[in-house]
Amino acid sequence: MKISRPESLDDALSLIADGGVAVAGGSGFQLDFSQGVPAPEHYVRIGHLIPTGIEGCTIGAGTPLEDIRHAGIPLLSEACATVGAPNVRRLATLGGNLAWGKGCLIPALIALDAQVETTAGRVPVLDYLAAPSGIVLSVCIRPLAHAFWRKVGLRQAFTASIISSAGTLLVLEDQIANVRLAVGGGATPPQRLSGVENWLMGQSIWDVDPDDLKARIESEITAPDCAFRTSNYRKRVAAAALTAGMLGHVEKAPTSAITRPAATPAPDLTELSRADGGNRWHTRPDMPAKIRGALEYLTDKRGDDMLVGRILRAGRAHAKILSIDTSKAEALEGVKAVVTHRDIDGLNGFGIVFQDQPALCSDKVRYTGDPVAAVAAVDGETAEKALSLIKVDYEDLPVVDSVEGALAEGAVQVHESGNLVTEVIHDKGDLADGWAKAVHIVEDTYVTPRQMHGFMETEGGWAAPEGDGLLMCAGGQHGARDRLQLSRILDLPEDQLRIVTSPTGGAFGGKDELTVQPALALLARKSGSPVRLHLSRAESVQAGTKRNPMWLKMKTGCDAEGRIVAQEVDVLADSGAYASLSPGVLETAMEHVVGPYQVANFHARGRLAYTNNGAGGAFRGFGANQMTFAIECQIDRLAELTGLDPIEIRRRNLRTPGSPGVLGQRVAPSERLVEMLDASGASPLWTPFEVGPDEIAGVGMALNYQGNGLGTIPEDQADFALALKDGKIVALCGLDEIGQGMIASLHAAVSAKLGCGRDDVVAVFGDTKAAPDSGSTTASRGGYVVWRGVEETAPALEAAILERASARLGRPVEELKIVPGGIGDALANTGAPILSFAELGDIDPIQEHYAFPKTEYTKGNARFIFAFGATLARVAVNRVTGFVRIVDLEMHTAAGPVIDMASYLGQMEGGLVQGVGFTLTEDMPMRDGNPLAKNFDTYMMPTVRDVPKAMRVTAHEGLDDGDPFGPRGAGELGIGAATPAIANAVADALGKWPVVTPFPQETILDLMEGAQ
Amino acid sequence: MIRFSLNGTPAEIAPDAMLLTHLREALGATDTKVGCEIGRCGACTILHNGAPMNACLLMGWQVEGAEITTIAGIASVPAGEVLVRAMEIENGFQCGYCAPGVMMSLVGLLSRDAAPSDDMIEEALEGNICRCTGYHSILRGAKLARDMLKETTE
C-alpha cells in the first residue's frame, strides 16, 4: 500500500484523480474492509491540508467528532455523541463522516441546512451528497431555535445506525416559520422531508395533529430493509421521533399487567458488595497482573522459532469435497507445514458426546466454519497467502437451514445417521384429567437466540513438540478431556500429551469443546516446531460454537386457584452441523420443563436436529435459562388470568422440599425456593419509579433453579491435592481459570479450612502435567469441586503439618495450630506464627478422589444438586423506538455458603448482563447457512450503556442442618432468570408478553399499539 | 519507516502497518490485546499522545512522532497508579482480557479530568466491550479511583 502526503490540495486532488483515496482520520476503513470492501492501493493523506477547528458556525472538515461533541454546537454536538465511541471519535472527522455518504451525522447536517465548502466550491449539503466532488474543507451550519435528534441503532450506544432523524424548527407567535426535517444514516439514504416541511410551514404549531404528522412523515421516508431491521421499522421510528421532537410526547399511563405482591419479610440475606462485605471482601489473587496487563494469556506467547498457524474454513454451508490440492501452498516460501485430513493418524472426529465433528474435513463440509486445511508459516501474512493457494473443489449440496426443514420427510441429510440428533420425552400423570381441571390456559411459542459467547479472547493458543509427544496450550475448560480427544485424533498415548488450558480470556461454555487444538496439534507435529494460532474475531464468529436456538411451544393450564394442572411442551432445538454438547443442552432444558413447580400432569417432548446453521453447543445456562424463560412467563400469564400476584401464584405451585425432582429423581436437601420468593416480596423494586417522558415503566420477576454438575449419566469425578512446598500451601486442582475466580476460590477455601492466610496459598491449575484431573470447568461444578477437595485433603495436610511442627518445636500437637504465615501457639491468643511454613520443609501432595454427588436415577440425565435464585427487573420501554432499557436488576441467590465474595458477585452480575444481551440485543441470524453478523459491528453484546443503572445481588447462604454438600455452583445461576424477569416487566408495561428473544423492537411497538 | 515512542522507548513502524498488529506480531508487545480489529471492542485501546484511541484503527503514518502508551506504561500516566490500585480493591475484572483496553480508556479520562461525572465515566467506556463483568465492577473501580484522586488533591 502506498501512502502519500501531498504538499498542497492541488497535489492531493491530482493524486485522487489518479485513483488515490483521500484519508484524514481513517477510522472507518477497517470496518469497510471487514465487510468486503477492497483496501485501496493508494492512500492520499489530507488531514494536514484541511482546516481543523470550530469558528462560530463554521466547522473545519478535519475537526475530530469528539471535539465537536464537546463544543456545544446546536444539534451537531448531540448527534456526535451518538457516533461511534469517544476513542473512535478522536480519529473520525466531520469531513470523513460526510464524504463517506453513509455517516450518521448527515441528517443533522441536512437539518442544519449545512453549506459544504469544498475545493470545488460551496454547495448545499444535499447537492454535495448527490454529486460529491472535490475535497471537503469546511461545513457552515445554520441552526434554528429548536433542534431534535434521535439515532436508532441496534443497541443503546456504539452502534451502527438503523435510522437517524434530525429536525430544526422555528416557531414565531405559534406559527411554524421554518422547519427542516431529515433522515438518513447507515443503509437509509440521506433525505430531506420537503413534502412534510411544506405542509407544516405556516401552520399553527398547536393545530398540528401528531398522528397526521407521523403518517405523512412515514409515507415520505424511503428506507430499505436490511438483514437486521425492516424498512417499516425504520420509517415508523423516524416518524415517531420527529413527531415527538416537534410536538413533545403524549401522556401515557403504564398498563400494569402484574399485580403488586404484598410485602414479605426478607429471609437472611448477605448483601454482596465491598461496602457490605467488610473482611469477606478480598482482592482476587489474579487481579493485580490482569489489571496491569502483565498476565500472559496463551495467545500472547511469542518466540523466535515460533510459527504462525492459520486455518482454511469451508466458507460454504453444505458441500461435498471433491479434491484438496495443497501443492502450491506447500511450495510457497516461508510455509513450514500444510495439513489436511490426510495427516490425521487417528480418528478424524471429535465431540464430547459423539465424535461426529471432523478435525479437518475429508469428504464433506457441513457449515461455513468447517476446517478443511491448516498452514504453519514464518508469519501470519505468509500463512494467509498460503491459505489462498490451497485449492479445494466442492460440489455444493442443498442447505438444511431450519430445524423444521431438517426434520421434514425427505430432508437432505447433514449426517448419514439422519438429522434427528436426540429426542427427549417426559410424561407424568394423566394429561386428559389435567386439562379437564384447567380453568385458564395459556399457549405460546417462545423463541430463543443463537447467542454467541463473545469471550474477549478468541479461541487460540500455541503448541510445541515435546519429546515424542506434544505440549498444547490453548484456552479450554477441561484439559484432561481435551487430552483424551487429542490422543484419539493424533493416535498418541495420553501420557505423551500435556495440556495447558489456563489462563483463558473467557469461555462461558464456548471453549468446552475442542476449538483450534486439532489444527494446532497437527501443525506442530508436522512442522516439528512450536506454532501459535489465534482466531481473528471474524473467524471466531464464523467457526465458534453458539447457543442452540430453541422454539419452545408451551401450553399450560391452571385451576381457578392458580394451581397448574396440566402442561404440554414441544421443544425444537438447532444443533447446527455437529452434536457437541447440544444433546446435553436439550436434556437440561427438558429437565427444567415444569420449573421448580409441582405439576401433576404433563407431557413434554424435545427434539434436536442437525442443520447447516453453524455449530451449536454449550453456553452458560445450558438450556435451563431457555426453559425458565418459557415457564416463568407462562406462570405470570396465568397469574394475570387468575388475578393473583406473581409471588402468590408461585407459592401455590412450588415444589415441596424433599419431593422427587422433575424426572422422579431424589434431590439434595437445602431447597430455598420459599426464601427466594420471600426475598422477592421484600424487594423495593415493586414500588413506582421515574422513567423518561418517552418511556413506559414496568416491573417483573422470575424464579429459577439450576442443576449443578454433569448429571447422572456422564462420568463426573474429581481429583484434588494439597501439599506444602517452599513455604506455601499448594492447592493442586485441574480446573481452569477462565475469569470466574477459581484461583480466588482455592485461596479462600484452603485458608478458611486450614486457618492459614490467603497469601499462604498457591494455586496450581489448568495444566494436566502439574495438577490432577478435577473434571471440567463447566456445569456450575467448580465451587463444589474446590470445596469438597479441600474438605477431603485439608485434615491430612493439617495433621502432617502439625506433626512436623511438633517435632521441630518439641511441643505436643495439641498446643499448636495453623495461623497465617505458619504455626502458632494454640494456647496463646496472639495470631503470630512461632514457626513459618518455610521452616517446616516440604510435604508431598495429599491427593483424594471423589465423585460429584449424584442421584441413582439413570433413565434420563437428572441432576441431584440445585441452586436457587430470583431475579427482579425494572424496565423502561421506549414508546418511540421500541427499545427496552433495564433500569434495575436485583438478584437473590441461594447457592450455599459463598466461598469468595468478589468472585461470586462477579459471576452473578456477569451472568445477569449476558442474560440482558440474550433478551434484548444478541442474535446470530443466518441466511442459507451463512451468519449475517460477521463481527462486533452487528453482533450486539451489551455495552456499558446497555446494562442496568443499578444491580443488587444478595446471597442466602444457609444450608439445612446436616446437609453434607457444601457450596453450590454459582456460574450459571445469574443468567437463569434474567430473560423472564425482563419479559414479565415488559408485559407489566405493555399488557402483553414478548415471546421472541432478543425482543424485536418492532414487535415491542406492535405490542404497545395492540395494548392501546 | 515511521518513528514513534512506545512507552518511552523509540520504536519504528511501516507507514501502512496497523499499529495493533505491529505491536503484537512484529514487536511481540502482547500487553495490548486484540478483540475485533475493526474498532468495535476496545481491547486494543492505547494512549496516543495521552488520548485513548484504538490501536487497530491506527496505521503507522498516524503515529509519526507520537507517544504511544500501552497498559505496560500505565504507571507513567498521572492517574495510572491510583486507577490500578482502585481497580484492585474493587476487583474490576474477571478474565481480564478487556482490562488493558478498559484501563487505558479510563486512565486517559482521569488524566484529563480527575473528577469526571458518572456519566462521563460511562461515556469514556462506550467503546470497550467487557463480556465477563456486566461493567458494574469496572464502574465501581473507576469511581473509587476518582474518589481516591480527590483525596490526594484535597
Ligand code: FES
Ligand atoms: S481490536 Fe481494536 S477495537 Fe477491537
Ligand code: FES
Ligand atoms: S473481564 Fe473478561 S472481558 Fe472483561
